[in-house]
Amino acid sequence: MGPRSPRSNGFDGWRHDDSIGSGAHSELRQPSPNPGFGGDPNNNFVQLHSSKSAVELSAHESVGPVAIVTILFFLWGFASGLLSVSYNISLPLEDQIDTIKPTESALVGLHSAYYGGYFVGPLTFSGYIFRHYGFRITFIGGLVIYGVGCIVFWPCAVLQTYSGFIISNFISGLGVATIEVAANLFVAICGPPDFWEARLNLSQGAQAIGNVFAPILADKVIFRRDERSSNTQWLISVQWGYLGVAFFDFALALFFWYVPLPECTDAEISRVNRWRPARTSLNEKSRKRFVGKKALLLLGVWAQFCYTGAQEILSVNGPNLIATFSPEYVNKTNTYLWSAEGLLAFGRLTGGVGMFFIPARWWYLLFSAGCIATSSLILGLQYTPNNSEAIVGLRILLQFFESILFPTIFAMSLRGLSGRNVKWGASWQVLGVCGGAVWPPVYQAIRNRYSEALAGNRAAWILVIVLFCIGPGVQSMFVNFMPSWKHKLDALSKQELRERYEADGTIGGRLDGTNDHVA
Template identity: 40%
Template sequence: MWRRRITIDDRAITDGSGITLKQSLFPNFLVTILFFLWGFAHGLLDTLNSHFQDELNITASMSSGLSAAYFGAYFLCPLTVSGWILRRFGFRVTFMTGLCVMTIGCLLFWPSGVKASFGGFCGSMFVVGAGLSTLETGADNFLAICGPPRYSEIRLNLAQGIQGVGSFVAPLLASRVFFANTVDTQQGLKNVQWVYLGVACFVALLVPLFYIAPMPEVTDADMGLQERDISETDVGPFRKQYNLFLGVWSEFCYTGAQVAVANYFINFAEEAGYSAAKSSDLLAVGQGLYTFMRFVSSGLITVGVKPRYILATYLGLCFIFGVAATTTSGPTSVAMLILVLCFESACFATIFTLALRGLGQHTKRGGSMLVAAISGGAAIPPMTGAVATHTGNFHKAMAIPTAFYVLAWIFPIYANTVSRDLLDGHRMTDVNVSGEKKVVDGNDGVEVELQTGDGKGGTERVENVNIA
């Protein structure tokens, strides 16, 4: 139990490639804990943005520096160190590295609070983002591929639902506990210090847990052979994975729009006539619907609704209600923006899993690009904040994220036309549904048969093959 393999060979076939639904339950449950962590951090960030504007006397565009720092790490890490760690050392080490970096970032909030330094908070948030982006590079990929391929969207949407619980709880704690009856700036910032110290302690406790826990590893070779078992064709070179590239673009636009709406929701609601406390409650309502609809979407996919239909419908409704929010006023506009939050629910997970379909041996590389696309949260919120600062009107500023919902809709159009046969084929496959998986190495005609047992981390039994 105490000895774990540190490196992996991505050219090796492991029994992780044939893990069944039953065998995947515990490791997927363990990884889902991580989704709650960054959901909580993300939800807390939304509320902190508004409070920093009041307590440090900064503009909305300056406050977006927190989001830029957090999501800027998503652009750098997955494409460089996080992606390399995943391919070289596997999921276990990726999770442990992300947890350690996140712990350091949370601890850095203490000196930042002592100095009441907004720049220090931005730097701390960047380190937290580096840790979370490393976690997400591993976790999103893991849930997408650990288990039968036909259930990929369901697994990730359920985990995203748990993430939504964190996003729902964080604003409530921030408004009801951390900043409750706080009129002194120093006391409010000190509360933030204690929050992140508690998070750091909890995250640090997860590191040995992920070291000890059985964790199957799925290599590039596994995914290459699995793809041949599903489609019986070669996936081709990475440069021709157009389904992935459009998915990355859609993820960038959607995530940036989502973060912009969440960041400035409280300001939007206050402009519509609500108090700060009521605005925070309304954000919690929106986050609650956001979470609820993720579970509903998982149920819809389970009963047979195609994920590509859900994605096209939800993104279209985000645009429609976004337009309604910007062109109305008062409670009506806030209700429309809450509906935007509601239908954002399943978009991220569905884009991610659909874009990974058919990548074969390119899966981990493609997954790293999709996580890097979350960096849209560093680009679009500052644009929204700049418009709000320039015009003094948050209703007009919401036109920015609304426009990006249209740009994100390019991928569901492609998914429902050009790549629909590829996507539907993966939804109907029976690969890994049973306890036995048989694949063929197309390079030399050697047939490899894997019997799935207890897994033992998915790294003990391997055969080396060549994958084009």
């Protein structure tokens, strides 16, 4: 059998005669394979399936589906919080692991294994499932994979093997990456097209909240450990915690099987998102802009790669940085890190609300500049007892400025693409998250070249500043000060401009065979 055409979803029997666009190339809205939805009318378990496309929902209608998917973002944040606990698993096992000592290199290895899943999944099976089977099946597949990764942790903890922890983290990363391929795009496009960035920031605020509560709950309740607890006792509590998360994943997958979500066709996404130069002024200059329409996406992938690297450098080295720059505050490290995560959640929620009133590109520029300025001040301050509070405060403030970058980069970089390219673009954006596996080892290599801890951290900290500058800094400047990009983004995200450009065919166009062609 020859390769399936990328313009076909392989479910020709599900196509509708009145579907939008050409059936030969457009992925059409798919009813649930469960016979209770769009199949056997006698199976009335739950009747939530809507005939409306996700991009056709009003703001009120989109609240329910977005709220359901927001559960996945909370789970993602909770997973990241538990991952931070798994870093400490090898610390009490120093006398039991023979293959590798539990140094910081081992901890970075665990972290890189998790984010290595983002390098493998999005452009292979995760993206394939999403493009051919839609949002809901991708959610279910990602939850199952993530649950398997948590179950694998159990035998690895029993054997107390570092390589087993690597495998468990990698499988967990594959699962979360699979979820993210579909979840971010679903939240962005589900509802009016004016506020992609705002919706995604508000929804990902739940991810940040999960990232706040998971470490606190793990440290104080689930994985609590005191001087009377043996390593084995503590590890058993961690095993049960991961097993609980696995069963929660499977239960959530079953929930999504019975609660179908609205889908959308490539043509429908194109109708509200594809930018085209006006037909009356299609000169050579505009043709070049049209040919370069994927430049915003490619720059967004690079910005995501750099930003995630800087973010994970802070995550992996957070305690070390506080101990180095402000050693008298080391006994309060967890409190400061939890405060920083709380400020990140507040920043996403605040930024998401603000984007309903001020264009997202301006928020993007402000927060990118804040990251660059704050990280530069941390480098510039000399360590003295008088500067300790300022350094800790700047470290916490830096996480506030990071807050809106990931969701804003993701949503903004997909603006102006046709439907099929939006789905590919979502996969590429999640691929950019693998920067979390690449840059922390680079940071560590730079730091280890110095024998003195303070000098090594200051030299390596330059990498954080550079990543913020060449990633989010560059893209935020382009989208605000390059006329063609600024014009396109405003036209796609401002209601009054949308109406004008939809009328003259610059956005979307008539739903005929020519204008609906998905490139």
